[in-house]
Amino acid sequence: MNWIKTIETAAVDADGIASATANGRRIAVYAVDGTYFATSDICTHGQAFLSDGYLDGHLIECPLHQGLFDVRTGAPAGAPCTQPVRSFPVKVEDGFVHIQVE
Numbered sequence: 001m002n003w004i005k006t007i008e009t010a011a012v013d014a015d016g017i018a019s020a021t022a023n024g025r026r027i028a029v030y031a032v033d034g035t036y037f038a039t040s041d042i043c044t045h046g047q048a049f050l051s052d053g054y055l056d057g058h059l060i061e062c063p064l065h066q067g068l069f070d071v072r073t074g075a076p077a078g079a080p081c082t083q084p085v086r087s088f089p090v091k092v093e094d095g096f097v098h099i100q101v102e
């Protein structure tokens with residue numbers, strides 16, 4: 001599997017979210033206590049970008065219906081979300097967030 005260089009770590013606010021693209025997919029990148037995580041940016045419940053949501057610890061709240069996912073695993077963590085959002089391995093190298101998409 002290949003690592004894809006995405007955005008600079010400086011582009012992600014501390015305990016915040018940024019959107020990125022990797023292999024043509026829109027990805028949400030999260031920073032939680034200095035550790036980076038990545039999921040698909042599209043909610044599994046509807047057409048909303050998780051990168052527009054609200055991050056509270058390891059939970060991302062979707063901006064449309066306030067469903068929750070755990071950014072570490074993509075697992076649903078609050079209604080109405082029941083399907084996991086895809087999560088991706090992340091590493092930081094040379095100040096950039098790298099994501100393994102496939």
Ligand code: FES
Binds near residue numbers: 062
């Ligand atoms: Fe995300 Fe409904 S679209 S919770």
